[in-house]
Amino acid sequence: MANGSSSPPGTSDIGSDVSARGIRAAAEPSRPAARRAGASGGPRPDSRLATMARNRSALIVLAALAAAAILPETGQGNYVMSIAVQIEILMCLVLGLNFVVGYAGMLDLGFAAFFAIGAYMTGLLSVDLHWPILATIPPAIGAALLGAVFVGLPTLRLRSDYLAVVTLGFGEIIQEVVTNLNQTGGPEGISGIPPLRIGGLVVTTNDGYYNVFLVLVLVFVAVSFRVRHSRLGRAWLAIREDEDTAQAMGIKVRRFKLYAYMAGSVFGSITGSLYGSAFIAIAPPSFGFNESLLVVMAVSIGGIGSIWGGLLGAGIVVAFPEVFRQFAQARLLVFGVVLVLIMVLRPQGVWPESGLGLDRAARFVARFPGRRGEAIAARRRAAGVERTP
Amino acid sequence: MSRLAVDGLSLRFGGLEALAGISLDIAEHALYAVIGPNGAGKTSFFNCLTGYYRPSAGTVSLDGRDITRMAVPDVAALGIRRTFQNVRVFPRLSAHENVLAGAHLRSSASLVGTLLGTPAMRRAERALADEAQRWLEYVGLADKSRVLAADLPYGMRKRLEVARALMGQPSVLLLDEPAAGVSSVEREELVAVIRRTWESGVTVVMIEHDVELVMQLATRVAVLQRGRLLVEGSPEDVRTDQRVVEAYLGRRRG
Numbered sequence: 001m002a003n004g005s006s007s008p009p010g011t012s013d014i015g016s017d018v019s020a021r022g023i024r025a026a027a028e029p030s031r032p033a034a035r036r037a038g039a040s041g042g043p044r045p046d047s048r049l050a051t052m053a054r055n056r057s058a059l060i061v062l063a064a065l066a067a068a069a070i071l072p073e074t075g076q077g078n079y080v081m082s083i084a085v086q087i088e089i090l091m092c093l094v095l096g097l098n099f100v101v102g103y104a105g106m107l108d109l110g111f112a113a114f115f116a117i118g119a120y121m122t123g124l125l126s127v128d129l130h131w132p133i134l135a136t137i138p139p140a141i142g143a144a145l146l147g148a149v150f151v152g153l154p155t156l157r158l159r160s161d162y163l164a165v166v167t168l169g170f171g172e173i174i175q176e177v178v179t180n181l182n183q184t185g186g187p188e189g190i191s192g193i194p195p196l197r198i199g200g201l202v203v204t205t206n207d208g209y210y211n212v213f214l215v216l217v218l219v220f221v222a223v224s225f226r227v228r229h230s231r232l233g234r235a236w237l238a239i240r241e242d243e244d245t246a247q248a249m250g251i252k253v254r255r256f257k258l259y260a261y262m263a264g265s266v267f268g269s270i271t272g273s274l275y276g277s278a279f280i281a282i283a284p285p286s287f288g289f290n291e292s293l294l295v296v297m298a299v300s301i302g303g304i305g306s307i308w309g310g311l312l313g314a315g316i317v318v319a320f321p322e323v324f325r326q327f328a329q330a331r332l333l334v335f336g337v338v339l340v341l342i343m344v345l346r347p348q349g350v351w352p353e354s355g356l357g358l359d360r361a362a363r364f365v366a367r368f369p370g371r372r373g374e375a376i377a378a379r380r381r382a383a384g385v386e387r388t389p
Numbered sequence: 390m391s392r393l394a395v396d397g398l399s400l401r402f403g404g405l406e407a408l409a410g411i412s413l414d415i416a417e418h419a420l421y422a423v424i425g426p427n428g429a430g431k432t433s434f435f436n437c438l439t440g441y442y443r444p445s446a447g448t449v450s451l452d453g454r455d456i457t458r459m460a461v462p463d464v465a466a467l468g469i470r471r472t473f474q475n476v477r478v479f480p481r482l483s484a485h486e487n488v489l490a491g492a493h494l495r496s497s498a499s500l501v502g503t504l505l506g507t508p509a510m511r512r513a514e515r516a517l518a519d520e521a522q523r524w525l526e527y528v529g530l531a532d533k534s535r536v537l538a539a540d541l542p543y544g545m546r547k548r549l550e551v552a553r554a555l556m557g558q559p560s561v562l563l564l565d566e567p568a569a570g571v572s573s574v575e576r577e578e579l580v581a582v583i584r585r586t587w588e589s590g591v592t593v594v595m596i597e598h599d600v601e602l603v604m605q606l607a608t609r610v611a612v613l614q615r616g617r618l619l620v621e622g623s624p625e626d627v628r629t630d631q632r633v634v635e636a637y638l639g640r641r642r643g
Contacts, residue, residue, distance in 0.1 A: 231498040238490045241479035250465035250494040
């Protein structure tokens with residue numbers, strides 16, 4: 001920060017300088033709430049209920065992870081495992097799109113383009129030039145980044161609706177290009193993509209790719225959390241919340257929007273590369289508007305900006321049409337009705353960023369008379385979370 | 390030495406002259422108040438200082454450096470922070486995260502450091518998080534750090550905005566109607582916060598309708614009327630100036 005020589009005394013360490021005064025101010029009798037928090041040394045005040053709710057969320061995640069880890073050992077047929085792989089692939093794409101839609105708040109209707117770039121780069125390099133799959137990933141990422149900059153630079157000054165139309169166009173263009181180019185195999189696409197080799201390990205089975213994508217999902221989740229609680233993530237969220245105000249904090253909005261786009265393209269392209277290897281053959285129909293829409297759907301059903309929600313959304317979007325097979329021809333109709341119902345009943349998503357809402361559910365219970373409700377309400381008041389009515 | 394020097398600042402929206410040749414100097418140790426009737430151009434003036442509006446003519450300089458045509462983030466990088474008349478906190482972020490967002494220009498997180506969570510990175514993040522908590526305490530919101538900004542009552546949101554601005558270690562803090570719509574108890578706290586901030590060496594410029602508050606706090610006052618600088622001087626001068634009385638109350642008949 002360019003304060004220069006003319007900065008007022010104490011500006012450079014104003015935080016620590018003022019904090020002493022802040023604490024003293026907090027101890028003024030006129031501010032009991034502040035005094036309470038100040039005196040207790042600053043651990044974030046929290047109700048036990050909220051902690052319980054968080055623990056419960058953590059338990060749900062751990063249970064899901066354990067179930068996911070042992071799934072291949074439970075002797076499921078190929079059908080279940082291939083659905084599971086599809087869910088994982090969509091989860092990876094969801095985590096990529098989450099940077100763009102969830103964090104930076106830009107609607108992107110052409111995300112499958114980056115998925116396609118990854119798959120086709122890997123397909124071309126591995127089939128025509130006999131590169132190992134892992135070696136094709138970096139150039140695929142490079143190509144996806146170029147694509148992101150290519151669309152992003154001229155268009156990111158547009159606001160949501162217009163940007164959505166441009167990204168939709170970009171998605172269509174990429175699909176048209178791979179359909180019409182001889183080098184990419186035209187409408188037939190590319191087949192004979194070799195299996196993934198990691199060291200001496202060759203991944204050929206459905207179960208094998210299930211595990212590969214499980215690891216990828218976990219890595220993407222870890223990266224998403226890291227980024228979310230970093231300078232980069234905070235800048236994105238500020239832009240999502242209020243672009244003009246974000247600028248007043250010194251956030252260069254257009255640059256950070258481009259970063260979000262680029263981050264999404266990296267996730268999309270890595271997923272595409274491994275997808276090509278897992279499915280041996282790739283063809284243009286897998287990378288169309290439907291795929292883009294599926295990703296957006298999973299993000300919004302799960303809860304925009306929420307990592308766990310996005311994963312859940314991916315599961316719902318892939319698994320429900322399968323579950324509804326019993327309705328035969330009406331299955332997509334049933335699926336559509338269920339989606340509408342979810343959005344009507346839970347417009348914020350199934351598992352929104354602010355949590356599953358178990359805490360809020362408890363607060364709801366607390367509104368009702370009766371011993372249990374009273375006890376919860378009293379505990380909340382004692383914890384200082386709720387203002388006394 | 391003047392911290393902010395405004396020279397012949399004019400702003401035109403089509404045929405409307407929002408600001409007409411305003412010149413004034415804001416001294417380094419000033420607690421400067423800009424007052425005037427509704428539509429006098431006070432917020433437009435702020436928007437020109439912070440890069441939100443490009444003035445049609447005139448210059449603004451900060452510590453002798455011309456910032457007239459700079460983009461908003463670049464002005465912020467030079468140490469100017471502001472609050473907004475219509476309170477613009479980030480609604481779906483917690484109070485703590487709102488304040489942290491104000492530290493954008495202060496952390497130099499590398500991508501690798503972020504992804505790997507290096508110890509240096511974690512330490513820096515921890516320090517910023519702690520400081521954000523202290524700024525929340527500073528404005529009296531210590532126990533609200535986890536509350537979503539949207540769930541805070543109006544007066545608290547206003548104070549949150551101040552904390553967020555202070556997190557950016559500004560040399561100049563612009564407050565757009567800090568006391569508007571705030572209860573009398575909160576008003577007292579706000580006055581204390583503004584005064585303490587000013588005493589710590591930050592140049593404070595505020596737009597305020599509450600004349601009593603201005604007289605109580607400001608070291609210097611400018612009165613705008615219909616885009617023009619009507620009077621500029623000490624609170625005492627301004628209070629007794631006949632033109633100011635007329636601007637606010639109208640001319641005595643006869």
